[in-house]
Amino acid sequence: MSYRYQFCPMVRNGRGAYWLSDKKPLRNPYFGEQTLTCGETKEVLQ
Secondary structure, eight states: OOEEEEEETTTTTTTOEEEEESOSSOOOOSSGGGGTTOSEEEEEEO
């Protein structure tokens, strides 16, 4: 199984935040449906 190290630039007053996900489609955990697909995958960890 691989994990994705993902980042959203809008969190924490524009400072951004990272999270780990085991899902391929990006699902931002911050702000609910407002930013569900906001962000990018920075790295795939094996």
